[in-house]
Amino acid sequence: MSKTLIQPREIPEQEELNYLNNGTSLKSWLLTGDHKRIAVLYLIGISFFFFIGSIAAGLIRLQLMRPTGVLLENDTYNKVFTAHGIVMIFFFLVPSIPAVFGNFFIPLMIGARDLAFPRLNLLSWYVYMLGGVMFLAAMLGGGVDTGWTFYVPLSSMYSNTNVSLAILAAFMAGMSSILTGVNFIATIHKMRAPGMTWGRLPLFVWAHYATSIIMVLGTPVVAITLVLVLFERTFKIGIFSPELGGDPVLFQHMFWFYSHPAVYIMVLPGMGVQSELIANFCRKKVFGYHFIAISSLAIAALGFLVWGHHMYVSSQSMYQSTVFSLLSFLVAIPSAIKIFNWSATIYKGDVRLQTPMYYALAFMGLFTIGGLTGLYLASIATDVHLTATYFVVAHFHYVMVGGALTAYLGAIHYWWPKMFGRLYSDSLGKVSALLVFVGFNLTFMPQFIVGWLGMPRRYSVYYLAPEFQAYHIMSTLGSTVLGIGLFMPLCYLTYSLFKGPRASANPWGAHGLEWLTSSPPVTENFKQIPIVTDEVYDFDYERDHREHAEEADSEEVE
Amino acid sequence: MNSTIWNFPLAPDQASTYAGPHDALFYTITALTVLFTLIVFIAVIFLTVRYRRGTKVNRLDPVHEHLALELTWSIIPLILALGIFFWSTKNFIDVRTPPKDAMDIFVMGKQWMWHVQHPNGVRENNSLHVPVGRPVRLIMISQDVIHAFYIPEFRVQYMVVPGRYTYEWFQATKPGTYHLFCNMYCGTQHAEMGGTVTAMSERDYAQWLQNQGESVGQLSSVERGALEFDQMKCNNCHTDHDTERGPSLNGIAGTMRKMSNGSTVKADLVYLRESILRPWDRLTAGYGPAMPMYQGEISEEDVVSLIDYVASLGSAQLKPQMASDSRNLGTVSQKVRKEKQPRMAVGALGSEEEKSMGNPKPRALAVGSLADDGKGR
Numbered sequence: 001m002s003k004t005l006i007q008p009r010e011i012p013e014q015e016e017l018n019y020l021n022n023g024t025s026l027k028s029w030l031l032t033g034d035h036k037r038i039a040v041l042y043l044i045g046i047s048f049f050f051f052i053g054s055i056a057a058g059l060i061r062l063q064l065m066r067p068t069g070v071l072l073e074n075d076t077y078n079k080v081f082t083a084h085g086i087v088m089i090f091f092f093l094v095p096s097i098p099a100v101f102g103n104f105f106i107p108l109m110i111g112a113r114d115l116a117f118p119r120l121n122l123l124s125w126y127v128y129m130l131g132g133v134m135f136l137a138a139m140l141g142g143g144v145d146t147g148w149t150f151y152v153p154l155s156s157m158y159s160n161t162n163v164s165l166a167i168l169a170a171f172m173a174g175m176s177s178i179l180t181g182v183n184f185i186a187t188i189h190k191m192r193a194p195g196m197t198w199g200r201l202p203l204f205v206w207a208h209y210a211t212s213i214i215m216v217l218g219t220p221v222v223a224i225t226l227v228l229v230l231f232e233r234t235f236k237i238g239i240f241s242p243e244l245g246g247d248p249v250l251f252q253h254m255f256w257f258y259s260h261p262a263v264y265i266m267v268l269p270g271m272g273v274q275s276e277l278i279a280n281f282c283r284k285k286v287f288g289y290h291f292i293a294i295s296s297l298a299i300a301a302l303g304f305l306v307w308g309h310h311m312y313v314s315s316q317s318m319y320q321s322t323v324f325s326l327l328s329f330l331v332a333i334p335s336a337i338k339i340f341n342w343s344a345t346i347y348k349g350d351v352r353l354q355t356p357m358y359y360a361l362a363f364m365g366l367f368t369i370g371g372l373t374g375l376y377l378a379s380i381a382t383d384v385h386l387t388a389t390y391f392v393v394a395h396f397h398y399v400m401v402g403g404a405l406t407a408y409l410g411a412i413h414y415w416w417p418k419m420f421g422r423l424y425s426d427s428l429g430k431v432s433a434l435l436v437f438v439g440f441n442l443t444f445m446p447q448f449i450v451g452w453l454g455m456p457r458r459y460s461v462y463y464l465a466p467e468f469q470a471y472h473i474m475s476t477l478g479s480t481v482l483g484i485g486l487f488m489p490l491c492y493l494t495y496s497l498f499k500g501p502r503a504s505a506n507p508w509g510a511h512g513l514e515w516l517t518s519s520p521p522v523t524e525n526f527k528q529i530p531i532v533t534d535e536v537y538d539f540d541y542e543r544d545h546r547e548h549a550e551e552a553d554s555e556e557v558e
Numbered sequence: 559m560n561s562t563i564w565n566f567p568l569a570p571d572q573a574s575t576y577a578g579p580h581d582a583l584f585y586t587i588t589a590l591t592v593l594f595t596l597i598v599f600i601a602v603i604f605l606t607v608r609y610r611r612g613t614k615v616n617r618l619d620p621v622h623e624h625l626a627l628e629l630t631w632s633i634i635p636l637i638l639a640l641g642i643f644f645w646s647t648k649n650f651i652d653v654r655t656p657p658k659d660a661m662d663i664f665v666m667g668k669q670w671m672w673h674v675q676h677p678n679g680v681r682e683n684n685s686l687h688v689p690v691g692r693p694v695r696l697i698m699i700s701q702d703v704i705h706a707f708y709i710p711e712f713r714v715q716y717m718v719v720p721g722r723y724t725y726e727w728f729q730a731t732k733p734g735t736y737h738l739f740c741n742m743y744c745g746t747q748h749a750e751m752g753g754t755v756t757a758m759s760e761r762d763y764a765q766w767l768q769n770q771g772e773s774v775g776q777l778s779s780v781e782r783g784a785l786e787f788d789q790m791k792c793n794n795c796h797t798d799h800d801t802e803r804g805p806s807l808n809g810i811a812g813t814m815r816k817m818s819n820g821s822t823v824k825a826d827l828v829y830l831r832e833s834i835l836r837p838w839d840r841l842t843a844g845y846g847p848a849m850p851m852y853q854g855e856i857s858e859e860d861v862v863s864l865i866d867y868v869a870s871l872g873s874a875q876l877k878p879q880m881a882s883d884s885r886n887l888g889t890v891s892q893k894v895r896k897e898k899q900p901r902m903a904v905g906a907l908g909s910e911e912e913k914s915m916g917n918p919k920p921r922a923l924a925v926g927s928l929a930d931d932g933k934g935r
Contacts, residue, residue: 154703325643333636379642464739464752
């Protein structure tokens with residue numbers, strides 16, 4: 001750890017050169033190879049698309065307040081939920097944690113100066129943005145009404161909306177995700193600092209390693225599938241549509257071969273964040289470090305073998321369904337292992353209840369429910385009733401929002417001081433975390449019940465079953481609370497950028513190489529590449545209590 | 559109005575024989591979910607409160623790895639998961655294996671309505687009437703995109719796919735009116751593609767069939783097929799004996815047919831449908847591609863009627879193996895299959911029923927082979 005002495009003659013306002021102020025022209029941002037700047041570019045792009053997706057979500061909830069709909073025509077509603085799905089999945093959840101926090105912190109955590117391929121990294125951002133702009137164009141130019149799943153033959157032969165452009169946009173997002181994955185794998189293999197062995201890798205890095213493998217192996221399949229839909233749509237080449245001699249169920253196999261592992265692309269990085277938060281806010285090494293690391297890889301591997309559980313009623317063979325069901329039950333075990341290990345980490349910890357820990361606790365609660373409700377859907381017999389109802393909607397929102405989004409928010413609150421060198425209000429942070437947790441449960445818990453009653457998803461109106469209304473109203477009210485909880489960080493974090501107190505190098509008293517460098521880090525990350533001698537999450541209560549306890553909250557520069 | 563908004567139904571009606579077994583499993587999984595959620599919530603909250611910063615508790619000698627503990631909390635959930643898996647799979651096989659005596663009703667989905675045709679030719683749109691206490695198998699196909707036929711109170715649904723027949727079966731237990739939803743997003747009016755399923759006593763159902771028939775002046779499926787056969791001039795080429803223009807269709811249903819490429823194919827429901835829509839894909843030995851394609855020319859309902867008619871031709875020669883093929887749903891049903899008498903009705907036809915209605919009609923072809931769940935076509 002290097003100590004920075006403050007020179008007496010230095011003007012206090014004058015900042016040390018860091019990655020943020022090292023070049024301020026637009027060009028220095030748009031042509032940067034610095035992984036930290038690219039992460040910030042991603043943060044801006046992803047926040048923008050999250051905002052678009054949230055507006056669509058708000059419209060959906062508003063529409064469903066009344067059985068006959070409130071605002072939208074059928075077609076408009078269909079375009080809105082399609083936009084919600086495509087934007088949230090391809091342009092928010094898949095890139096969110098990897099492209100922002102993975103990008104920013106993997107090199108810092110392993111003691112590298114950058115990712116292995118800085119220009120590839122920049123390219124991935126441009127490809128992502130290009131895809132995003134294409135999808136915006138598809139939306140503004142009339143919309144897309146196929147659902148994010150692009151099921152054929154609806155998407156290839158029947159829809160007369162901007163399907164082709166949307167498919168190209170999703171293809172671009174996939175390409176960007178492949179580039180990110182390749183970059184992470186190479187970086188983690190080749191660029192670790194001396195002494196940073198695999199057994200000392202933070203679990204965040206392990207999780208991203210597993211995620212990257214899925215990105216690289218899975219994404220090409222969906223890209224090819226979408227291109228085939230495009231060919232069928234444009235050139236009438238029969239692949240999926242029975243009218244042209246194709247097989248519509250083949251599409252579902254190819255689509256879910258990626259799109260189920262994609263769930264793990266979205267949630268594994270969140271689990272990585274969770275491990276960091278739990279360890280650092282309990283001041284304790286994560287319980288069962290090796291089990292958590294290996295369970296990430298197990299999830300990545302098993303995750304490729306369970307896609308058929310989306311297709312129990314698709315007319316795939318009964319025996320095929322049985323096998324997929326068995327494998328789906330097996331993939332639940334590594335997730336359960338993680339939850340139990342995080343819980344056990346708290347035992348004999350020194351728990352700091354600060355904002356990121358609030359989010360970590362919210363993650364545990366919501367992801368537990370999300371994971372357990374997956375059992376209903378892995379089990380074929382119950383899935384025959386529940387599939388494609390609001391039960392499924394509630395389940396995957398518990399995993400995606402309760403898991404991935406909560407972890408994303410936890411990550412923002414945890415690493416914000418490091419990324420921007422500013423502190424935000426901890427009490428506002430706690431309020432927002434509570435609003436998110438309460439609002440989320442209010443929104444999606446009623447959807448479990450209404451789905452169990454038989455409410456199909458993707459319904460613009462439900463006058464066929466008006467008795468579902470009470471649950472929809474509860475859900476809409478809950479989503480308002482959730483919306484406020486999500487809007488708050490946007491305000492106080494933006495405020496902190498300009499007015500927040502300066503952050504020290506390690507404001508949380510956390511452990512990990514990223515906390516050794518200044519906040520915000522210098523462009524080359526470390527003045528000197530660190531040599532790692534500590535074990536990962538090397539907290540020792542006795543020692544820590546003696547040496548660091550007081551230091552943790554203080555503002556002094558380490 | 560307002561009084562009806564604030565009701566909070568907690569469970570859907572149980573109206574089929576499958577609803578009970580389904581719900582037993584559902585509530586068991588619910589109990590496990592609640593149990594494990596409570597374990598995690600209580601453990602996390604208790605530990606967080608106890609070990610929050612500043613409390614005076616023993617934090618010395620923390621544990622970082624504990625193999626026995628890891629194995630415990632891996633193996634217990636694994637055993638529970640496997641238990642649920644076997645139970646669930648058994649239920650699933652039941653709900654995918656229609657009883658031999660199920661009555662077949664034909665369902666066609668299209669953007670955005672359901673079309674139902676009963677054995678004796680009675681048709682209805684966006685509604686389905688079924689008798690209580692009798693197993694019903696729906697033979698389903700889509701005219702355009704993928705739909706799904708979902709009856710929550712019966713706890714069954716299955717996709718309705720273009721280009722292939724799928725099926726689902728149930729046995730209603732309680733007279734009443736239930737929801738019918740399309741549960742696979744199918745375009746603009748997806749949310750409105752639904753209606754009601756009415757379960758009625760056997761007697762009311764027979765009554766209903768009869769009344770519907772009078773009001774519509776309906777033909778049986780076979781009769782309708784005969785009409786189409788005539789109108790489309792199929793008989794120009796397909797007569798009662800093989801000619802150079804086309805093979806005779808008499809008695810071909812269910813038999814093995816030699817193809818011009820040397821292979822042998824059984825003339826089951828799937829084959830007959832393909833041969834009407836895309837005859838050139840599988841030409842009978844000795845014939846060239848002379849027959850026009852009817853794909854896009856006739857509806858799936860007409861196809862089914864034509865098949866029923868073809869199957870009725872020369873029904874005297876129907877081979878006994880048809881019967882066994884008709885139930886080719888997989889091993890489970892094969893085990894219990896001991897049926898002697900050929901049962902061929904698609905539609906409907908339960909031939910016994912028709913006789914009892916004093917209206918004997920030629921038997922129609924069994925759809926069983928179509929629902930080839932086990933073949934994964």
